[in-house]
Amino acid sequence: MQSTQLENITVDDIFLQAWKNHDIKASVLRLDKIHPVISGNKWFKLRYYLDDAVSNNKSTIITFGGAWSNHIVATAAACKMKNLRSIGIIRGKAEKYLSATLSQAAGYGMELVFIDRDKYSEKELPENIKDSNSYIIHEGGWGKMGSKGAATILDLVEKEEYSHICCAVGTATMMAGLITAAPSKATTIGINVLKNKPEAEENILSLIDSPEKKYLLIDDFHFGGYAKKTAELIAFMNHLYAETGVPSDFVYTGKLFFAIDNMIKQGFFPGNSDLLIIHSGGLQGNISLSKGTLIF
Numbered sequence: 001m002q003s004t005q006l007e008n009i010t011v012d013d014i015f016l017q018a019w020k021n022h023d024i025k026a027s028v029l030r031l032d033k034i035h036p037v038i039s040g041n042k043w044f045k046l047r048y049y050l051d052d053a054v055s056n057n058k059s060t061i062i063t064f065g066g067a068w069s070n071h072i073v074a075t076a077a078a079c080k081m082k083n084l085r086s087i088g089i090i091r092g093k094a095e096k097y098l099s100a101t102l103s104q105a106a107g108y109g110m111e112l113v114f115i116d117r118d119k120y121s122e123k124e125l126p127e128n129i130k131d132s133n134s135y136i137i138h139e140g141g142w143g144k145m146g147s148k149g150a151a152t153i154l155d156l157v158e159k160e161e162y163s164h165i166c167c168a169v170g171t172a173t174m175m176a177g178l179i180t181a182a183p184s185k186a187t188t189i190g191i192n193v194l195k196n197k198p199e200a201e202e203n204i205l206s207l208i209d210s211p212e213k214k215y216l217l218i219d220d221f222h223f224g225g226y227a228k229k230t231a232e233l234i235a236f237m238n239h240l241y242a243e244t245g246v247p248s249d250f251v252y253t254g255k256l257f258f259a260i261d262n263m264i265k266q267g268f269f270p271g272n273s274d275l276l277i278i279h280s281g282g283l284q285g286n287i288s289l290s291k292g293t294l295i296f
């Protein structure tokens, strides 16, 4: 199996014609290039959990997610690489056909255990898989070790250059890590892709170690909630690709780029701003779109 390739990551200038009257610069950190499956922020969020599991002699990783979870498939692939057994506790009933994400996870050897939505929300492990040799990772890699891993994302760039660090927000684990690692003059901007602002705010507060850092959670671009999309969003993703060659996904980074484009055009960023936009991967999520929806 292909290993993760941090050396593939690039920092690329990005410019859209619509920004030409605005005095800002923007770069994209292409974490999507690490690996076709463990792309983007998931590898960073998982790294310390997996190290911790190995150093505590745990041979099985158990984690949680839905049928289209990037975290599930990234965990499956990372465990295969590290020769760890992996079990995915999946929300909902087993369908006759697995989603593309789950069949990929199963292909990496992850054992899938489906539990109904009520039990899932309690994060109660089924009796038969409780085992002292297993190591549990929260849904989405949420937690201190996840954000500590995400903080290392900024080791890849000359971070002092940037006035704003922009990312998509699900559990906010990545954002919390970025806030922690950001230079104190910078503002970290999170674009919420779920309709869960109070929870995301709480998650940030519980994970950051440096409350004096500047950050902003923006809630105007979730397009109705997790994995919800509109024709306008899809059109923008195609436009972004046509003008810049940067692919995005409709769950996370499409909403992030849409939001940043919108905020630039509204004059949100002061003159001379230098933005770093985190491309957190997730492109495999586009598999669920019908053919021809996207031009990339």
Ligand SMILES: *Cc1c(COP(=O)(O)O)cnc(C)c1O
Pocket: 040, 041, 042, 070, 071, 140, 168, 169, 170, 171, 172, 173, 174, 175, 252, 253, 280, 281, 282, 283
């Ligand atoms: C999981 C994911 C996120 C969200 O990360 P959180 O740490 O949960 O906020 C953002 N972008 C992509 C592509 C993801 O897969």
